[in-house]
Amino acid sequence: MALLQINQLTKAFGGVQALGGVDFHIDEGTIVSVIGPNGAGKTSFFNVISGLFPPDSGEILFDGDNLAHHQPNEITRRGIARTFQNVRLFPNLTVLENVMVGQHCRTKEGMWGTILQTKAQREEEKRIEENAKEVLSFFGSRLAGYRYDQPAFVLSYANRRRLEIARAMATEPRLLLLDEPTAGMNPRETVELTELIGELRDERGLTVVVIEHDMKVVEHVSDRVVVLDHGVKIAEGDYESVSTNDDVIEAYLGRPAEAG
Amino acid sequence: MIDLKRVRTFGLIAGGTLSFVAAIGMVESFNERTLINPGITMGLLLILGIAAVFGYIVAAGKPNPLVETARDSRSGGIAGGLTGAIAGVVTSLFVLFVDTFDVSEFFPNMREPLVEAMTFELGVPVGLLVLTAVVTATAAAGGAFHGMSDSFRAGMSRALGWVVAFALFELVVSEILDFADPLVDLIYAPRGGLQPWAAVIIGALAWWLSTRYKGRGEAFTERVKDSEAGSRLRRSVILFGVAAVIILPMIVGGVVNELLITSGLFILMGLGLNIVVGLAGLLDLGYVAFFAVGAYGTAILTSPSSPAFAPGLSWWIALPIVMVLAAIAGLFVGTPVIRMRGDYLAIVTLGFGEIVRILLLSDWLTPIFGGAQGITRIPGIPVPGAGTISGTDPQLFIYFTFMFVLLAAYISYRAQNSRIGRSWAAMREDEDVAEAIGISTVQAKLLAFVTGAVIASFAGALFSAKVGTVFTNSFDVLVSIIILVVVIVGGMGSIRGVVVGALVLIGILGGPKSPGLLAEFSEFKLLIYGALLVYMMLKRPEGLLPSVRRSRELHGEDLTQDAWLDKGGDFTGDSAEEEATT
Ligand SMILES: Nc1ncnc2c1ncn2[C@@H]1O[C@H](COP(=O)(O)OP(=O)(O)OP(=O)(O)O)[C@@H](O)[C@H]1O
Ligand SMILES: [Mg+2]
Numbered sequence: 020m021a022l023l024q025i026n027q028l029t030k031a032f033g034g035v036q037a038l039g040g041v042d043f044h045i046d047e048g049t050i051v052s053v054i055g056p057n058g059a060g061k062t063s064f065f066n067v068i069s070g071l072f073p074p075d076s077g078e079i080l081f082d083g084d085n086l087a088h089h090q091p092n093e094i095t096r097r098g099i100a101r102t103f104q105n106v107r108l109f110p111n112l113t114v115l116e117n118v119m120v121g122q123h124c125r126t127k128e129g130m131w132g133t134i135l136q137t138k139a140q141r142e143e144e145k146r147i148e149e150n151a152k153e154v155l156s157f158f159g160s161r162l163a164g165y166r167y168d169q170p171a172f173v174l175s176y177a178n179r180r181r182l183e184i185a186r187a188m189a190t191e192p193r194l195l196l197l198d199e200p201t202a203g204m205n206p207r208e209t210v211e212l213t214e215l216i217g218e219l220r221d222e223r224g225l226t227v228v229v230i231e232h233d234m235k236v237v238e239h240v241s242d243r244v245v246v247l248d249h250g251v252k253i254a255e256g257d258y259e260s261v262s263t264n265d266d267v268i269e270a271y272l273g274r275p276a277e278a279g
Numbered sequence: 280m281i282d283l284k285r286v287r288t289f290g291l292i293a294g295g296t297l298s299f300v301a302a303i304g305m306v307e308s309f310n311e312r313t314l315i316n317p318g319i320t321m322g323l324l325l326i327l328g329i330a331a332v333f334g335y336i337v338a339a340g341k342p343n344p345l346v347e348t349a350r351d352s353r354s355g356g357i358a359g360g361l362t363g364a365i366a367g368v369v370t371s372l373f374v375l376f377v378d379t380f381d382v383s384e385f386f387p388n389m390r391e392p393l394v395e396a397m398t399f400e401l402g403v404p405v406g407l408l409v410l411t412a413v414v415t416a417t418a419a420a421g422g423a424f425h426g427m428s429d430s431f432r433a434g435m436s437r438a439l440g441w442v443v444a445f446a447l448f449e450l451v452v453s454e455i456l457d458f459a460d461p462l463v464d465l466i467y468a469p470r471g472g473l474q475p476w477a478a479v480i481i482g483a484l485a486w487w488l489s490t491r492y493k494g495r496g497e498a499f500t501e502r503v504k505d506s507e508a509g510s511r512l513r514r515s516v517i518l519f520g521v522a523a524v525i526i527l528p529m530i531v532g533g534v535v536n537e538l539l540i541t542s543g544l545f546i547l548m549g550l551g552l553n554i555v556v557g558l559a560g561l562l563d564l565g566y567v568a569f570f571a572v573g574a575y576g577t578a579i580l581t582s583p584s585s586p587a588f589a590p591g592l593s594w595w596i597a598l599p600i601v602m603v604l605a606a607i608a609g610l611f612v613g614t615p616v617i618r619m620r621g622d623y624l625a626i627v628t629l630g631f632g633e634i635v636r637i638l639l640l641s642d643w644l645t646p647i648f649g650g651a652q653g654i655t656r657i658p659g660i661p662v663p664g665a666g667t668i669s670g671t672d673p674q675l676f677i678y679f680t681f682m683f684v685l686l687a688a689y690i691s692y693r694a695q696n697s698r699i700g701r702s703w704a705a706m707r708e709d710e711d712v713a714e715a716i717g718i719s720t721v722q723a724k725l726l727a728f729v730t731g732a733v734i735a736s737f738a739g740a741l742f743s744a745k746v747g748t749v750f751t752n753s754f755d756v757l758v759s760i761i762i763l764v765v766v767i768v769g770g771m772g773s774i775r776g777v778v779v780g781a782l783v784l785i786g787i788l789g790g791p792k793s794p795g796l797l798a799e800f801s802e803f804k805l806l807i808y809g810a811l812l813v814y815m816m817l818k819r820p821e822g823l824l825p826s827v828r829r830s831r832e833l834h835g836e837d838l839t840q841d842a843w844l845d846k847g848g849d850f851t852g853d854s855a856e857e858e859a860t861t
Contacts, residue, residue: 069715095717109708111831112701119698120705124717126698130726133697134690144697170831190717 022047022226023194028077030067037063039250050220050227052237055247056271061230062104065196069101070094096124100192102183104199110172114162117171117182118151121189154188177208197229201236216240281358286337290362293333294369304388307396308799313472314446330414334359334421352426359422360415367411378403434486441485446473454531528677536673541793542786543680544738549765549777550687551734557772559727560707562625564759565632569732571754572608573739576601578654578749585654587647594660594744601740602733609732613725632759639751653750657743670745683737688774703727757791764808768815770822779824
């Protein structure tokens, strides 16, 4: 059974039908790319899955449970984490704190433990820090060492993207939603991150949905590709079949017949 | 180079400021306090201070972070002097106006006493010349000061600071030096004010100390802050602080203790509000409601004359009940406003605060809360072997205040550096994202409200036991506002900031109902609070003693990579090359 199974998902913003009945599924341990022209509804798709906006209709079955209309924090707790197209870190928290915050939903010590400094609380704090460092080590030395204590806003653009992925990983998800993770990166960084996305699946056993504009990245990482346009799925399959699909080429090049 | 335009602008502003403080009667009432005997009063200090500050500002020029401003005491002095001359003339014209026309019907302070105060009782033509000369000279000195060498500036400011402090805090100093009575009589004049020679000696001593121990203070703070080497040192500093706190109330007298208690209650409330506003970022303008819950809860539970229900419990048994009540109140206020943000939250909580006060006054609840009569005969805090301790023994009561302040500071400190504190910080930075990475913002907000409410209830419980009576007018909006001012001025999110903010604002200037150490200020305290708030918002939004996170937030650009590297961060791997590529 698919880890995430989405049936007939719709979402409209005023007159704009951002999602017009999307069916989607992803199997555990695979990477699916979602592509489509600007305004196709890709980010809206993530926003609805992660609970930022409730869907108008449709089902979001994650591991068999319908998550539609759940609070975002609940959805994250169930195991879906995401990054944002326009990187949204906590700019004044340090690099390490940004990741430690990600552990919030996997830890539980409350006010009493904190005030009384119980053994359990101290151990949990230590564990949070260790886990955060472990997650950051995924990016080699890029976010390690002296960077731990830097506020997030001093980071370079590429590092912000990495840190956001690290924060999502710290929530210990089963499914990771990455919204244009390589946007704004230079070719070398893009290659490096592409490798890492593959490692997320191969070494960490994560299931990943990635929205991506860079076709080289899509080709390299995807087990399957889904194409959205005007809020509907117009094609899916492996990279080969999708990239030669006439509807897809038309969607990207424009549709003179419908333009009027 | 003298920037004449700047001289003109600031000269006019300085003149306006001087005329303003005269017009509101500040100079007159500050003249009541002699600082250095004879003649140098706080009113004169106010005039001189304004002149010197404006002289300095003009000499300093427009701050430009890219260019090191040239410092030259001669042109600084000329610029300051010109500024002072303009200010003096403007002020003189104002005094002349007051002397000639009678507007006291509209401006009650603009009468003869004002003219006398501003002309040093020398009468109109002569006095005005003296005023102008004095203002000019002081502003020139202020301007020249800017151009002096660093060591001169350090020595001079220490010397002036110490003399002014000794003069202003005569009460505290003479109480601390009570055991050396003859010394006190020697340095202070019988009718108040430092003796001139004592001022000179104190100034000289401060100057000498500042050159002798130059830089040692900073070096020491650095060492204390250093995480490894400083840990033992830090412990001794804390121990020393605790010892001072234990001994101080025994040395100082009732008045100072009284002030310390009032400040302590505001520190408590400030710490509580700091959790809600500073850490969790929820602007609560009705915070006084929780103080009221604590105070009225204690009053009802302990007072034998509580109108409806008088169980007459001991304060110690009432306290936990009151805490639970406050927690419930926190949930009660928190729940409906959970989905509101920013301004909306502020307005609604403002309303809640007023609702509580009006309900307490209402006919409907008068049978329970005593309405305008309040609740009286609240006993103090029973202590085995020492009877009950209330506000009549400030020297003992203060220890309870200390105890709870310590507790609240400890709670804030622990919470701040924990999973909970991080979730608050995340929520303050970006509520949607906090929610999206798995933080239940509903829970985090309620927890902040409840923690803040419980801390305020400590203050309420202490207040009841101290004063012995509670009336609704102790709980009006002004209290909420003043607590917020304390938090903002001290530094949002900063425990030290709240403590210092409360000591300065409440202890020295005066609280909402009671005067502070310098009683002359109490008439003007709202004005001063307002001016301070505006100044802080413009120049130092992170507060006097900011928290690290806040100052990052507000002066982000200052903290560059280089600063971090200077601190000796180990530069690992390929990050250097990455900086080059991005
Ligand atoms: N919060 C919102 N309010 C109103 N309209 C929205 C909102 N979010 C998205 N839309 C609209 O929904 C449509 C789909 O937007 P979406 O951001 O999902 O596209 P996208 O595929 O992510 O595009 P891009 O490649 O540019 O990121 C657009 O027309 C957009 O204007
Ligand atoms: Mg998008």
